[in-house]
Amino acid sequence: MTDQIEKAHEFGALHIKGEPVIIFNVWDAGTAKAAADVGAKAIATGSYAVATANGFEDGETMPLELVLANVERIVGAVDLPVSLDFEGGYGREQDKLAANITKVIEAGAIGINFEDRIVAGEGIYCVEEQAARIGAIRGAADETSVPLFINARTDIFLSRDTSTHTEEHLKESIERVHAYAEAGATGFFAPALVNPDFIGKLCAESPLPVNILVWPGAPGSKELADLGVARISYGGGSYRTAINAFKDAAKNAVDWKVATP
Template sequence: MNQTEKAELFGSLHRKGNPIVLYNIWDAGTAKAVADAGAKALATGSWSVAAAHGFADGEKLSMPVLVETVKSITDVIELPLSVDFEGAYSAEPQGAAANVARLVDVGAIGINIEDRIVSGEGLYPVERQAARIRAIRGMADGRGIPFFINARTDLFLAESDLAKHAGLVDEAIERGRAYAAAGGSGFFVPGLIDPALIEKICAASSLPVNVMMRAGAPDVKTLAKLGVGRISYGPGPYRSMMEKLKQDAAAIYSLL
């Protein structure tokens, strides 16, 4: 498949009630392992990619290193690859679009872009975030690629009190509609785990809704019944693998 065909395939895998499941990777080795396990597409997790290079999340990893990591994956894997791109390394629409273009150049067919202000406080106003999405869509359309822009809202991640999530749903729906109108392909609501609230957002969204697995979240079959179109695992796979590595190493060193 060429890049356009990969992007088309990736988009077609997002179906409400029959979600694509993405077990997030962070390098070429994990990409191969997940591909061999039967994945239909691949997606990086920004937290995991940064941690694998010794950095914290939040665009602490330099963009050249991230681009090279993406290239190392697309060089050896034929599956569609989406990149968790945080805030696109630029607050400005044209800067964000130019940075995403660098990922397109090395074979990516989609991104996550979040509406929190990286290295700042709070979220971008709706229209400003929509302008960033619109610029990225314009860049991709200019290249003739049906690039998948997974528009993420950090409303729920920013609120640690789960009891307050119900009060954020209307704003989330408003943001989702604005991001869709700007050219978004999917709507990502990490941090939200309440089944009734997930179902409400799925019903209101014209875009396939992405839920991230975390402690307390419904299982895959339940999320499908709620209308979710994409399920991702975020930093979970990295944390699990690193814990196993530490346990195995500790078992060896305890014998010395």
Template sequence: MSQAEKARNFAALHQKGDPLVLYNIWDAGSAKAVAAQGAPALATGSWSVAAAQGYGDAQEIPLEFLLQIVTRICATVEVPVSVDFEGGYAIDPGALGENARRLIQTGAIGINFEDRIVQGTGLHAVADQVARIAAIKSAATDEDMPFFVNARTDLFLGSDPATHKDHLNEALDRAAAYAEAGADGFFIPGLTDKDLIAQITAAVTLPVNVMMMPPLKQVAELAQLGAARISYGPGAYRKAMKDLQAAYDGIK
């Protein structure tokens, strides 16, 4: 398949109630291993990619290095590859569009793109994030690529679950604005309240991505809540490293 065909197929895999499951990978080796088990698509996790190279999260891994890693992943597997692009390594929409263009040229077919101010505090204002999403989509149009932008909101991740209900209306407002700007999906990492997840999937027009994290455990459960995409974030990398440590302990 061409890159554009992979992108279209990737988008088609997002089905409400029959979600695309992405067991996040971090390099060409992990990508090849998961693809060999029949995964129809792959996605990196920023924390895992950074940790695998000795960096912290939040865009500590240099952009040039990230692009090299993604290029190698895309050259190694035949399935679509989406990249956790965090905040896109830029604030200004013009610079952000150029970074997105370079990422597209690695062979990637989509991104996670968050509204958190990376290496800063708080979230981008809705109007600012809308302009940033539009810049990415414009760059994709220039590259003739149906690039999948999974618009992530950080309203829930790292915050007290007791406050999550208070963020519901803002989450819905952001989802609507991001959709209007051209986003293709809406990602709500950190939200584990089943009732709130169901309310969001019912109200949002975009396919909704839920992160699998405690107390969430079952794909079928999230499918019933209306998720169209389920991802595992850094969980896969952390488990792999624990298994590696245990294997070493077993030979001592």
């Protein structure tokens, strides 16, 4: 537990405004080791990649027991902080969330992504309910003494085309980051936010380190750093890059384009 607590503190310290930690998301122990081998400072799973690699659809269709077993193997494979993409926490009610987060911590994770999208439903939770859900997770985590990094994700931007993002959406995201921070979140994740002005305003007004996803039309890493971003994630992009390379190699092999060693 002491090592896990230290890794949780280490992970939190990596989130520096203007000096973002780079998260090239993994999906199993092998990819975690590969990321560690090339100098990754921390490991984080992506739910899309984990689910797809195991034959499931994204969106909590992969049984929680398998998700936990997978992250436990990842934790055992690398000497780095490991964060789990926990989607919606595999439960709506606060007592269920509390029980589930205890299992996540027992599996060795020191952080989670936790989204406000209603999994298997429509839309996103109202800010009050999602803040209460975050509070339940924070309370249960604190009982374990592990300072869990709760990266609170909002789907305000992901739920609509980037060309339709407005100042009102930005205003709502700022309202949510303040509510989520008060409830116990440690970071704020806004996937599909690509407008540099909006990113800069969010970083300026957020009480939490801001996480931006590598996304078509988004600024590059250097510009994101200059805007005040503290974490840059690749999400499902890392899986798609790997699987496309595998497909290309497999096609060359089955088409007899590569000689057998």
